[in-house]
Amino acid sequence: MRLLATLCLGGLIGVTGAVPALSANNAAPWVGTTFRGTPCRGEWMNYGPYDYLQRNAIPEKLTIVERHHFTPAIEQLVAGEKVVPNIDYTLRAWPNHHRALYSIIRVYLMGNVRLGQHKGSTPECYLQRALNYSPEDPVAHMLFGIYLQRKGKTEQAMKMYQQAEKLDPMNMQVKYNLGLLFARQGDYVAAREYARQVYNAGFPLAGLRERLQSANQWQGVLSNNSASPD
Template sequence: MKYRLLALAAILCAAAGSASARHVCGELTGREYDYRTGPEYMLNLVNDRHFTEDVEQGIRGASGALAPDIEYTLRVFPNHKRALATALRMAARYPSGVMPEAKLPIECYFERAVRVFPDDSVTWLMYARFQYMKGHEAQATTMLTKALELSPDDPTINYNLGLAYAKQKKYEQALPYAQKAYSLQFPLPGLKQMLVKAGKWVEPPPPPPADEKAEAPVAAAAAASAASAPPAEQAAATPVASTPPVKP
């Protein structure tokens, strides 16, 4: 019963950062470390004692149940991306939304990550993947859009955002993100296959040749010169436009 109640309460976490989410997922201590920049000695300590290889693979806890070690890791480093990836796998293993002997619903690990570090695109990507797994495509799309604002050239984010739109049959919106992901050498073919099957795939424009890239500064200077010319000269000037490949 306790687990069922917690799983129901996890629904409140969908609005990340809301008062209800904080109530369910717990207040912050202000002593959380950033996985990207936190002290190496602390990260090594947490990894050695709590986030062992067995914990990361979801096999067993370091000294008992699995959940307490994952929760401790994410309490100290809320945006620990490897621990969040493990939590994502646990979410698939436990449809109830709560791991045995856990204090929090699995969704709270992601909610706390974006609440503490909203500038980390990986936390938004991970939370979006959790929402996507639960069938909440609209919420996943919103979170992926936030992630893309933070890291517009990340191929994984572009791919996942394109996939979220494609799953909603919004193929025209999915296409530019798919094109960008593949132009950035994203390896998985699933999104492209979906768009091909729907008759919506279009190959992205090829990148400009190397000599055109070298001429780009000259073209930019000419355009700037034309823009600053008197009106009569501007009318005669032909600006040079460059359209880079659209990336999903």
């Protein structure tokens, strides 16, 4: 699936400093609209919500959900019709759970109704709820950018990537996605600058390099004392 080429799962780290845990009294309302213009809606629950950026401070809360709902089979989308209901439960408890957000994006881009796609909400609704709940989360912004880009909403995707970069200026995954988007828009000056930053930092994905090479825009991107990512 092409989406996987634009996301390095090892980069979904986010900010994990030890901060006070959120209580279940901090609401995470459903906000915004679907791409079709209907209000975002979803079920409520008595567990959570908890901020994924605070997961290191409250690991036991995360373990409960990941052990029983966001299992490896659910994350890998191989649990049949149980996939979406369990991702939905995870995101209702942890609205900005990065890997669960990425999983629901994958489900909808695959269009696999066998996964129970008719249940739960849509990716844009989960993502809007996540950003409303945790507006300082750079990874949630990046994930929304990836989804918007895949849905052809390029200008909105650019804004999401740029906000993610503002929140986390050293996040190479964000810079990589910005570079890809600039390259696809034909802005090779910006794309080359982002490529220089990410590959001089040792970023592993080759898609941006390959796109620049195919456009004859790769030469001179890397500094002389930097190893090639080949």
